[in-house]
Amino acid sequence: MKIKAQFGMVMNLDKCIGCHTCSVTCSNTWTNRPGTEYMYWNNVETKPGVGYPKEWENNDEKKGGWHLKNGKLELKAGGKFSKLINIFYNKDLVEIDDYYEPWTYDYENLVNSPEKDHQPVARPKSQLTGEYMDITWGPNWEDDLAGAHETGKNDPNMRNLDEQIKFEFEETFMMYLPRICEHCQNPSCVSSCPSGAMYKREEDGIVLVDQDSCRSWRFCMTGCPYKKVYFNWKTNKAEKCTFCFPRIENGQPTICSETCVGRLRYIGIVLYDADKVLEAASVEDEKDLYEAQLGTFLDPFDPVIQKEAVKQGIPEDWIEAAQKSPVYKLAVEQKIALPLHPEYRTMPMVWYIPPLSPFMNALGGQVDSLSPDVIFPTINQFRIPIDYLASLFTAGDTGVIKKVLRKLVAMRTYMRAVQLNKPFDHSILEAAGMTEEVAEEMYQLSAIAKYEDRYVIPKSHREDSGDMFSHQGNAGFEFMEACRSCMGGGQEADPLEYYESGFWRELDESSPKGV
Amino acid sequence: MTNLDIFLWIIFPYISLTIFILGHIYRYNTDQFGWTAKSSQFLEQKRLRFGSTVFHWGIIFVFFGHVGGLLIPKLWFDTIGITDDMYHFGAIWFGGLAGLAVVIGGFFLFLRRVAVKRIVKNSSVSDYVALIMLGIVVLVGFTNTAGYTATGGSFDYRVTIGPWLREILTLRPSEGMVLAMAQAPIGFKLHVSLAFVLFAIWPFTRLVHVFSLPLKYLNRNYVVYRNIKPYHKTKVAEKKEIN
Numbered sequence: 001m002k003i004k005a006q007f008g009m010v011m012n013l014d015k016c017i018g019c020h021t022c023s024v025t026c027s028n029t030w031t032n033r034p035g036t037e038y039m040y041w042n043n044v045e046t047k048p049g050v051g052y053p054k055e056w057e058n059n060d061e062k063k064g065g066w067h068l069k070n071g072k073l074e075l076k077a078g079g080k081f082s083k084l085i086n087i088f089y090n091k092d093l094v095e096i097d098d099y100y101e102p103w104t105y106d107y108e109n110l111v112n113s114p115e116k117d118h119q120p121v122a123r124p125k126s127q128l129t130g131e132y133m134d135i136t137w138g139p140n141w142e143d144d145l146a147g148a149h150e151t152g153k154n155d156p157n158m159r160n161l162d163e164q165i166k167f168e169f170e171e172t173f174m175m176y177l178p179r180i181c182e183h184c185q186n187p188s189c190v191s192s193c194p195s196g197a198m199y200k201r202e203e204d205g206i207v208l209v210d211q212d213s214c215r216s217w218r219f220c221m222t223g224c225p226y227k228k229v230y231f232n233w234k235t236n237k238a239e240k241c242t243f244c245f246p247r248i249e250n251g252q253p254t255i256c257s258e259t260c261v262g263r264l265r266y267i268g269i270v271l272y273d274a275d276k277v278l279e280a281a282s283v284e285d286e287k288d289l290y291e292a293q294l295g296t297f298l299d300p301f302d303p304v305i306q307k308e309a310v311k312q313g314i315p316e317d318w319i320e321a322a323q324k325s326p327v328y329k330l331a332v333e334q335k336i337a338l339p340l341h342p343e344y345r346t347m348p349m350v351w352y353i354p355p356l357s358p359f360m361n362a363l364g365g366q367v368d369s370l371s372p373d374v375i376f377p378t379i380n381q382f383r384i385p386i387d388y389l390a391s392l393f394t395a396g397d398t399g400v401i402k403k404v405l406r407k408l409v410a411m412r413t414y415m416r417a418v419q420l421n422k423p424f425d426h427s428i429l430e431a432a433g434m435t436e437e438v439a440e441e442m443y444q445l446s447a448i449a450k451y452e453d454r455y456v457i458p459k460s461h462r463e464d465s466g467d468m469f470s471h472q473g474n475a476g477f478e479f480m481e482a483c484r485s486c487m488g489g490g491q492e493a494d495p496l497e498y499y500e501s502g503f504w505r506e507l508d509e510s511s512p513k514g515v
Numbered sequence: 516m517t518n519l520d521i522f523l524w525i526i527f528p529y530i531s532l533t534i535f536i537l538g539h540i541y542r543y544n545t546d547q548f549g550w551t552a553k554s555s556q557f558l559e560q561k562r563l564r565f566g567s568t569v570f571h572w573g574i575i576f577v578f579f580g581h582v583g584g585l586l587i588p589k590l591w592f593d594t595i596g597i598t599d600d601m602y603h604f605g606a607i608w609f610g611g612l613a614g615l616a617v618v619i620g621g622f623f624l625f626l627r628r629v630a631v632k633r634i635v636k637n638s639s640v641s642d643y644v645a646l647i648m649l650g651i652v653v654l655v656g657f658t659n660t661a662g663y664t665a666t667g668g669s670f671d672y673r674v675t676i677g678p679w680l681r682e683i684l685t686l687r688p689s690e691g692m693v694l695a696m697a698q699a700p701i702g703f704k705l706h707v708s709l710a711f712v713l714f715a716i717w718p719f720t721r722l723v724h725v726f727s728l729p730l731k732y733l734n735r736n737y738v739v740y741r742n743i744k745p746y747h748k749t750k751v752a753e754k755k756e757i758n
Contacts, residue, residue, distance in 0.1 A: 080733050088571040089564050096557050128558065129632040191737035194729035202742035212547035215727045216554040231557040233637065
């Protein structure tokens with residue numbers, strides 16, 4: 001057993017109002033530099049829709065993630081040898097136009113324009129060429145289903161649905177899907193990087209790109225099935241969500257979480273057995289991947305695990321944090337959070353509580369003193385089709401989605417009865433596999449959602465790692481433009497100095513595998 | 516042996532090789548961030564596909580062709596039974612085809628770099644210098660193969676340029692070989708001199724990516740982990756201990 005701690009996030013989609021505050025604050029913090037203006041490390045998509053970049057979920061074509069080849073886990077885009085053969089031209093690369101061509105506006109014209117009969121306008125100008133352009137696609141083109149009657153048909157999650165019907169006005173449905181890098185347990189981007197520039201941090205599982213080692217081979221972008229590794233077209237390097245590691249290390253939530261208006265994000269750590277990951281990612285049936293991933297997580301309350309974790313160097317306060325972790329609670333204890341597209345076999349670590357659709361509406365406003373026989377069948381008639389949610393979160397297994405929705409419905413019905421002092425049919429909770437305590441705990445965590453319950457973030461033990469003073473200012477991207485020697489209190493500090501020599505280490509310490 | 520000959524075939528190659536080696540060491544140690552292939556596929560890929568693939572595979576074969584023709588002594592070929600005719604057949608046909616691939620691929624890359632707005636706007640001076648310099652060296656070299664050797668030219672670079680280059684590389688240039696170089700046809704002289712100009716600018720352009728071909732990848736596990744170096748192992752800590 002090799003115990004690792006891993007940061008994870010859960011987003012409660014029922015509470016997302018699609019305001020894009022997370023995207024904006026993330027962008028202001030990390031991607032307001034030339035070459036990154038098209039990037040949204042955090043973006044919010046309206047589903048159904050093709051998303052950002054277009055059709056990122058269509059991995060039959062985009063070749064992200066892993067698949068089973070002769071029973072063995074292999075990168076979908078091809079193994080190591082095929083990567084080196086194709087290094088001069090990556091045939092599966094997503095182009096910038098699939099995100100969108102970044103633009104600015106000719107604002108000067110508003111000030112400099114001579115007196116005319118008409119108001120001067122600020123015309124859009126491409127940031128790639130500096131020329132005037134017509135805007136035909138943007139970062140959030142399908143916001144609130146805009147144009148989804150056309151683009152929505154290309155949403156891969158619509159494949160199993162009667163799409164004709166679902167785009168009829170009376171039948172339409174939508175939900176928001178905020179997305180960041182999944183910081184996977186089995187990251188296919190890291191595995192696709194020929195230079196070894198991408199790595200997973202052993203202490204907390206955060207996946208990063210070493211800007212100094214990136215050689216512009218661009219396979220990581222294809223490798224990521226969520227298309228969350230971006231290409232800085234000015235510096236020709238890959239960049240991605242950092243899980244705001246400078247904040248996380250200091251015990252603060254990521255900027256997207258901190259500023260989330262709906263307070264729908266949860267951050268915590270889970271302990272997992274790294275030795276089990278490969279096996280779990282290789283299970284034959286895609287529908288078993290969700291359970292398989294749950295199987296890699298370790299119970300932080302188990303004294304045997306605790307003892308072993310301490311022995312393997314995991315700090316005591318991190319084990320405590322794992323016990324209090326909202327991610328562990330939502331994913332493992334309450335089982336209401338689900339991974340996004342487990343079928344990509346990357347073992348993603350940003351999980352989602354599926355949305356419930358307008359709940360009162362489905363029941364015609366009559367939610368008091370209902371029996372399970374009435375409440376649960378309505379789940380099948382919710383506005384957002386179960387099949388659609390299953391396609392997003394369980395590789396098509398509708399049973400799991402139904403179980404989760406039952407729990408959410410049962411919790412609400414129960415709490416409504418409690419708050420209004422109404423009689424309550426306890427068989428509703430039983431049928432959902434819950435007790436009153438669990439319902440109460442779910443309510444506390446999802447509805448009250450106190451700051452300290454949503455974010456249980458143990459501080460990094462940086463006191464053990466070198467001279468922090470010379471490290472000051474080294475965690476951002478400023479070095480790309482600013483004077484390098486200005487950093488670190490006047491002396492040039494090499495971040496890699498603080499890593500083990502050879503600077504990368506492998507999960508399996510036995511002899512490395514060949515092609 | 517004129518002063519010009521000494522300059523062209525002894526002094527200049529050594530200046531160039533010195534810049535080449537020290538330049539790479541300097542750049543590798545000071546500019547890891549800039550050391551990339553500078554791929555522009557993300558901005559434009561339709562026109563890149565043919566040019567880049569054909570050019571790169573071509574130039575790999577051209578490189579091995581040069582190793583076979585210049586670095587490996589003729590004696591070695593004679594010993595293993597490859598006759599002059601066999602060698603020249605291979606050099607003209609395989610070398611010629613590889614050269615043609617480089618010329619055509621390079622031409623497509625050149626067209627793309629000067630015609631596609633997105634690429635033009637995002638190209639640096641060093642990108643153009645590298646591409647044009649490489650283009651000239653390739654064109655002159657290809658002309659030698661296609662226009663001189665293939666049409667029956669009698670100059671044998673395997674007994675002139677080859678030994679001269681090996682002498683340069685092993686730091687023992689001799690008068691005889693410099694004289695041989697001085698008498699080489701102008702096309703070959705041009706190709707060699709321009710190649711040394713290219714070597715001198717090489718470390719300061721994107722061409723450095725040649726040395727980053729990630730062969731290590733083949734022998735690595737897929738998932739890479741890095742861990743924070745413990746305090747007692749950092750250089751800073753070492754320095755403090757010494758003080």
